[in-house]
Amino acid sequence: MRPLVVLPEDRPCAPCAPALPPARPKGYCRPLPPARRRPPSVLWRRIRLALLFIAVALVGSSGAYVWFRTDWPAQAQIAAQEFLGEAGASVELRLAEVNLRGRVHTPLEMLAEAVAVERGDPILSLDLDTLRRRVEAIGWVKQATVWRQLPDTLHIEIVEREPFARWQIDGHIYLIDETGRVLEDGDRPDFADRLLLVGAGASDKAQDLLDMLQIDPVLAARVVHATRVRGRRWDIAFDNGVIVRLPEENPEQAWVRLIALEQSHGLLRRDLEMVDLRQDDRLIVRLSPEAEPPPPVVTPAKKTGKRT
Incomplete structure (x- = not known):
């Protein structure tokens, strides 16, 4: 029998040779997969949802009580307005123009008295909600929208009522x-x-x-x-x-x-x-007194018959 001859170019080189897994040590055993956690029961999940709902309700009711029974919201609003007014004044954000749209019949004197702003007022300190309510108090005004456009413009748009x-x-x-x-x-x-x-x-x-x-x-x-x-x-x-x-x-x-x-x-x-x-x-x-009176009714005279 002819022996198998391996030529040099047919031998696998080290980089191309398949990598064999390392030999396992003696006494090696495969690790077990991690144990799966048992899901919580339906009753326990309902109890947790109920406790979460009670906690949210307590926090919400406490916040509502503080909101409605104290003057904290008003104080916060006043403080915010004062802060914005000071900030606007410090950076020279002052009112320079009032743009009015939608006016047809409303007298300008009424609108000027309701708006009551002057050129040079800090634009960030203007209370837009109060200004809107004053404009809507005018009889002609059905609806008013007020907004500011920085740095120096105040916009007022009104919808008028129709005179009947x-x-x-x-x-x-x-x-x-x-x-x-x-x-x-x-x-x-x-x-x-x-x-x-x-x-x-x-x-x-x-x-x-x-x-x-x-x-x-x-x-x-x-x-x-x-x-x-x-x-x-x-x-x-x-x-x-x-x-x-x-x-x-x-x-x-x-x-x-x-x-x-x-x-x-x-x-x-x-x-x-x-x-x-x-x-x-x-x-x-x-x-009417000028109407012509109706013609008089003439009754014909009765003819007298001959006596026999």
Whole structure:
């Protein structure tokens, strides 16, 4: 048999030879895996959650008691404002400009009195929440947003209420919106075309009156003023001088009845002074003094028969 000959180039070199694991010492044994911890029982987990919940509730209630029963929040706010004011003054962050947006009818004098800031005031010491509340206290202002833009600008944006009618009471005229809120004292010429409401309680029922009149906008355009009688019902005055008396209960039904009478018979185009709709089963009218009296009714004379 021919012996196996290993050539030099076929011998594995040391770097390429596979590394064999070191021989284990005598008496070696493989280490055991770590023991797995037994998970806690469901009861113990519930007890821990309950204790955690009780602790959080105690801390929260204690904090709420301190917050509401002491003046610590107010003192902290005052201290923060003083600190910010001093810091703003030290770095020369002072108010130089007030930017106002959204104003249409609100007088500038009212806004200037409500804002009450001056050029040169420390901008960081301004109480924006208090300033917003003062602006929203103006009758015209429905909503106000106030913010500062460093280094020197204060922004005020307002949303105004819509003027609905003029309210006359005790010799004074006030401009009100549809909810009855007083916007301004006085009769401004630019709102002379607004509906005039007269009497105590008329402003509180302004929205109900508006909803009733809008059933027929054409007829509503002819209304000049509405008087609240004893705080219970309405007397509606039209542009031709006719007064329509509405009932205390269900005035909308009487208004619909008036619309039907106007469309079918032209009731409001006649020479009338008053139309009373307070009773459902009858219609009472009063002629105007200038109306022509109705022609006299002539009854024909009876012919006498011949005697026989």
